[in-house]
Amino acid sequence: MSDLKAVSFMRSLCMGQIEEDVVLPFPTLDEDERETLRGVRDSLEGLLGDRAEQFRKWDREGELPGEYLEELKQFGLFGLVIPEQHGGLGFGSAAYSRALQEVARYDASTAVTVGAHSSIGMRGLLLFGTDEQRSRYYDKLATGEMIAAFCLTEPEAGSDAASIKTTAVRQADGWLLNGNKLWITNGGIADFFTVFAKTSNEGRGKISAFIVTKDMPGVSIGPHEDKMGIRASSTTTVHFDNVLVPESNLLGEEHKGFKIAMKILNSGRTGLGGGSIGAMKHLIELSTQQANQRKQFGKPISEFGLIKQKVGQMVIDCYATEATVTMVASLNDRGFEDYSVEAAISKVFASEALWRSADEALQIAAGNGYMCEYPYERLVRDSRINRIFEGTNEVLRLFIALSAMDDVGAQLKELSSTLTGVFNDPIKGFGVLSEYAIKRARLAAGINLERGVFTKVDQRIKRPCVIFEEATSELAIAVDRILRKHGKDIIGKQFASKRLADIMIDLFVLACVISRVDTSLRANGPEQAADELRILEVFAHQVQRRVRENFHGIDENRDEDIKAIADHAFEAEKFSWDTI
Ligand SMILES: Cc1cc2nc3c(=O)[nH]c(=O)nc-3n(C[C@H](O)[C@H](O)[C@H](O)COP(=O)(O)OP(=O)(O)OC[C@H]3O[C@@H](n4cnc5c(N)ncnc54)[C@H](O)[C@@H]3O)c2cc1C
Known part of the structure; x- marks a missing residue:
């Protein structure tokens, strides 16, 4: 296991x-969790069900009123993932996700406010906090006495989070924090900030994470941003001007902040x-x-x-x-x-x-x-x-595709160093190769293609499984082919990466749908699961169509032309043709 x-x-x-x-099998919540969640759902209906007009008004005004936030706190919505002994509900990822689902049925601004607190704002404490740090903050975070925010983005560092400029310089008694954060959800209502700052000038991305509280001298908050959507949620800048952060507020290991940020985002997804x-x-x-x-x-x-x-x-x-x-x-x-x-x-x-x-x-x-x-x-x-x-x-698409290729690339190195002479003497050659390399070499030599298959699913959903299996062997070949073609240059080949990512997205989602329908079919029988079977059949068909197109596009495409057209526009900074 x-x-x-x-x-x-x-x-x-x-x-x-x-x-x-x-x-397999498809995960289900245990009866205790279901019971709790049914209670949460019913009480949420009482709390949020009759507020449609208010949500509309608050969207226009661009703010959730203080009294309403107090009601959310009273309800316990800020304690969803905090352990029960600290006053929270102690939800795991599945129950938490289900609870947010219920909130989001009524209002996105409320869901984002609650979600930014638990998914990212205080998740660093949950994942990396010391016992002492947790006991200092958990109780207040659970009641909403402290609302949490996650401070990574800066004016010049969005997707390229490793390029942040906020600095934390070590002092005798802690860290001196200076910098500006942008578009911070809950910025205007938070007291607890997970802040990422550069802790070394050597190399890129030497970042550390810190717990900063609003009462520390030098912390200031900018005005509410006027946004397109989730307008009633609070989004602000957050500024740190010579803030002395105590040593005991370093979150996780020094210089490991980038990994910490990625793990927080991953865990909160x-x-x-x-x-x-x-x-x-x-x-x-x-x-x-x-x-x-x-x-x-x-x-x-x-x-x-x-x-x-x-x-x-x-x-x-x-x-x-x-x-x-x-x-x-x-x-x-x-x-x-x-x-x-x-x-x-x-x-x-x-x-x-x-x-x-x-x-x-x-x-x-x-x-x-x-x-x-x-x-x-x-x-x-x-x-x-x-x-x-x-x-x-x-x-994220680039991350999805490149992570897969990184793994395969590592195996390919092994393949290239051991492949010499392999096909003259396959048996001897295969003996020195790793399991992966054997499969690759077989594919390259056109020998006996071994396919990954589902062996444990209900036979009644065989057709979607075959679609999945065929696409899987094509995926393995495609990853291999893309890597051989572009090698390290794959980093710059975003069109190819996107196709691969789209195939991977479709296949993982299809695997999850297969699992869900398989489990339902076994539990409920074919008659009751008939509509779910239909959903699976249609979705698998759609995936097959998209995946085929993406595989085809790997070799047959007009990528260079599209790039040239875009470059023309970037050069001119306008549409270049006119009819008058
Ligand atoms: C309402 C709102 C709330 C937010 N809340 C928070 C929060 O609580 N905490 C926080 O830290 N941040 C928060 N953010 C910031 C958010 O995470 C960033 O906006 C996001 O990471 C993207 O950064 P950017 O907007 O600077 O876009 P950029 O990084 O400038 O990207 C611009 C465009 O280029 C693309 N791009 C960038 N790099 C590449 C690449 N290598 N290859 C191909 N395409 C690329 C992007 O996909 C995008 O389409 C919030 C933003 C908003 C709008």
Whole structure:
């Protein structure tokens, strides 16, 4: 069992191996957790259910009122992930994600406020804090007496987080912190900041993490930002001017801040995922009611194929997102050592599925959808941020693809040094190769292609599994081919990386849907699981189509032309053709 926890499903998949024990059976919450969550759901309905008008008003005003924040604190929403002995609910990743889902059904600004506190603001303390640090802050964070914020981004350091300029210089009695942070969620209401600062001038990215509290002299907060969406959540600059941070507030090891930041984001991803699912479920409710009620051409628009197509896709996207986020939460809760690629995939898929759903929901409501009187335009504005924060989807796609290639690349080095003469004497040659290299060499020699297969899924879902298996062996070949073609230059080949990332995203999500449907089929039987089977069949078909196109694009593409067209525009800084 301990070996399994060292396995990354996606890293293995890129080498042609389907580690089905990682994703099967589909994870479920235990009865105690379900019971607690049912209670949370019902009480949240009481707390948030009748506030639609207020949420609309607060969105326009761009602020959550203090009395409302007090109610959230009283409810315990800031203590979701804090251990019970410190006054929290002690939720693991799956229960936390589910709780945020429930909050996000009502209001994105509230979900982001609560989520930024638990997913990233105080998660460094949860993951890396010493016992003394935890006992100093947990109780106050659980009650919301202290709200937490995560301070990484700076005016000149967004995606390139390693280039931050905020400095922490060691003193006899602590660290002197100077710098400015930008777009900090909860900035205006937080008392507890996880701050990242440079602690050495040698090399790039020698960063450390610190706990900074608002009462430390030299901490100041900028005004509320006026934003497109999640307008009622607080976003501000945070400034540190000669702030003396005590030695005891160093979080984790000195100079390990970059890794700490990445681990925090990784561990907190199911919060954003849960929020996306909650919003999607809300959109499905709104869209189905709207389409049933609205009549055109003498019938409800829900009877038209093009409306059914949109709603059907929204349901598929929601089911697939929930399968994926639940799986990632379970990898976290089961103690898997490395699920960073899977977590990044869940963030990209969830945020894009939500965006598609919000856009289609607005289209179904059409003119009404465009009016501020209705909730759709706000839901579109609120959804957009998810593709930007906690790592942009572009940067996460590069991470997804390059992580896979990094692993395979390491194995390739082994292959190239041992391959000489192998094909003259395969048996002898194969003996000196690693398991991976054997597979590669066989592929290269066209010998007996060994495929990763699902062996434990229900035979009734064989067809989607075959789609998955075929794409897996193609993926392994594609990773190999891309690496051989570009070598280290792959870092600069973003078109190729994006295709690979898109294939990996589709395959991981499909694996999660297969697992969810397989488990449901066994538990509920084919009749009750008929609609879920249908979702799986359609989703697998869609994946097959997209994946084929992406594989095809690896060799056949017009990438260089597109780059040239873009370069022309960058040079001119305008559209160069006119018709008058
Ligand atoms: C509402 C809101 C709340 C936020 N909350 C927080 C918070 O609480 N804490 C915090 O620290 N930060 C927060 N952020 C900051 C957020 O994480 C950053 O906006 C995000 O990381 C992207 O940085 P950037 O906006 O500077 O974009 P840039 O990094 O400048 O990127 C611009 C564009 O270039 C792309 N790009 C960048 N690098 C590459 C590359 N190597 N290859 C290809 N494309 C690339 C990006 O994907 C993007 O499309 C928040 C932002 C917003 C808008």
